[in-house]
Structures are given as C-alpha cells and as structure tokens.
Amino acid sequence: MQFIVVRGPERRMREIERYLYAGQSVISEPVPNMFGSHMVIVESQSDNAQYVADRLMSGMFGAVVFDTREDADNYIAGEM
Numbered sequence: 001m002q003f004i005v006v007r008g009p010e011r012r013m014r015e016i017e018r019y020l021y022a023g024q025s026v027i028s029e030p031v032p033n034m035f036g037s038h039m040v041i042v043e044s045q046s047d048n049a050q051y052v053a054d055r056l057m058s059g060m061f062g063a064v065v066f067d068t069r070e071d072a073d074n075y076i077a078g079e080m
Contacts, residue, residue, distance in 0.1 A: 002049035003072040004042040007062035007079075013038055019056050021048070033079040037062070041072050 006016055006026075013030045020026075023045035030038040044052060053063035066072040 002044045002047070003066045003069050004044060004049055004053050004056070005039055005062075005064045005066065005072050005075050006042055006056055007033070007037050007039045008060070010038045012061070013040060015059070016040060016042065016056070016061065019059060019061075020052065021046075024052060031076060031080070033076070035079070039076050039079065041069070041076070043069075 008016075010030060010032070016026055020042065025043055026040050027043045028041040030040050032038050042052070049065045053065050056063040064075065066075065
C-alpha cells in the first residue's frame with residue numbers, strides 16, 4: 001500500500017476522484033497549505049501509485065508518493 005499527497009486549488013479537489021482507479025480512494029479532507037492550495041491524501045492498494053501520481057500531474061495537480069501514511073501526514077504538516 002502507498003499514499004499520494006495531492007495538491008491543487010480548493011475548487012478542483014473534487015476532480016481528483018476522476019483520476020483514480022479501483023483500489024484507490026481519497027482518505028483525507030482537503031487541508032490548506034501555506035502556499036494557497038489545498039492537499040488531500042490518496043490511498044493506493046496497488047503498486048501503481050507512481051503511475052497515478054503522474055496521471056494527476058498531467059492534470060496540473062501536484063502529487064508526491066509515500067510508502068507510509070505517517071510520511072504523507074508529516075509532509076502535509078510541513079506545508080502548513
């Protein structure tokens with residue numbers, strides 16, 4: 001299992017679901033960061049998290065893959 005922190009404008013947070021495949025879901029509420037965008041965490045049950053992150057980036061979202069939920073949470077905390 002891997003986790004993807006996805007960053008984008010608040011108005012686009014609902015669009016993230018369209019980029020996901022079976023076995024992936026948004027597992028956090030959008031939180032604002034100090035740069036004016038919002039972030040959510042996507043959980044990926046499969047090993048294709050980097051592929052999904054690349055797909056999200058092609059849609060003009062920021063996306064970073066982490067191996068643990070703790071690392072993803074720490075990344076978000078560091079952006080607040």
